[in-house]
Amino acid sequence: MKFSKTQWRKVYKQKRKALSAEERKALSQKIFVQLAQSDWVEKAQNIHIFISVEKLGEVSTQKFIQLLWVKGKSVFIPKVEGKSLITCEYTPETLMEMSRWGILEPKSPKIVSEKVIDLVITPLLICDKKGTRIGYGGGFYDGLFAKCKPDVLKVGVNYFSPINEIIPTYESDVLLDYLVTPEDIFGFK
Numbered sequence: 001m002k003f004s005k006t007q008w009r010k011v012y013k014q015k016r017k018a019l020s021a022e023e024r025k026a027l028s029q030k031i032f033v034q035l036a037q038s039d040w041v042e043k044a045q046n047i048h049i050f051i052s053v054e055k056l057g058e059v060s061t062q063k064f065i066q067l068l069w070v071k072g073k074s075v076f077i078p079k080v081e082g083k084s085l086i087t088c089e090y091t092p093e094t095l096m097e098m099s100r101w102g103i104l105e106p107k108s109p110k111i112v113s114e115k116v117i118d119l120v121i122t123p124l125l126i127c128d129k130k131g132t133r134i135g136y137g138g139g140f141y142d143g144l145f146a147k148c149k150p151d152v153l154k155v156g157v158n159y160f161s162p163i164n165e166i167i168p169t170y171e172s173d174v175l176l177d178y179l180v181t182p183e184d185i186f187g188f189k
Contacts, residue, residue: 114144
């Protein structure tokens with residue numbers, strides 16, 4: 001069966017919503033245990049990661065962010081600015097506020113160049129076996145990836161394994177390098 005990206009979004013939003021809060025918490029923990037043990041996190045110094053949105057059922061990131069701080073990593077998070085994302089330094093002292101979209105963002109952001117980022121941990125609804133990701137449809141992360149250095153590592157985190165194929169794809173779609181799920185790590189290089 002061939003679905004459009006809109007149809008895939010609907011299916012995986014429903015699948016995510018069907019998971020209980022306890023299931024999401026347990027699955028998130030499994031994902032971040034795998035990620036924490038990866039060579040990418042060990043090698044990367046500057047890590048860009050999203051602040052998870054509970055009401056959307058996203059993979060929970062806060063405990064992993066705390067681990068990154070303990071490991072001495074520099075952590076950066078996105079902030080929506082117009083129709084794109086800017087990259088902001090995120091420390092335990094960063095004051096946060098709720099955006100109009102219900103996303104926690106830095107109140108007085110210290111903006112940095114995306115060129116310093118070694119690793120981007122990105123949210124998504126689903127991806128395919130080539131690393132094509134489907135997010136929420138705004139193209140925000142494709143735009144972010146375009147501003148990063150060419151060798152930035154792009155890692156998706158998701159409760160679900162990749163599907164066979166997403167059609168159509170577009171020239172502006174940026175492929176993931178890896179997907180981390182509770183049970184496996186999928187490489188697309």
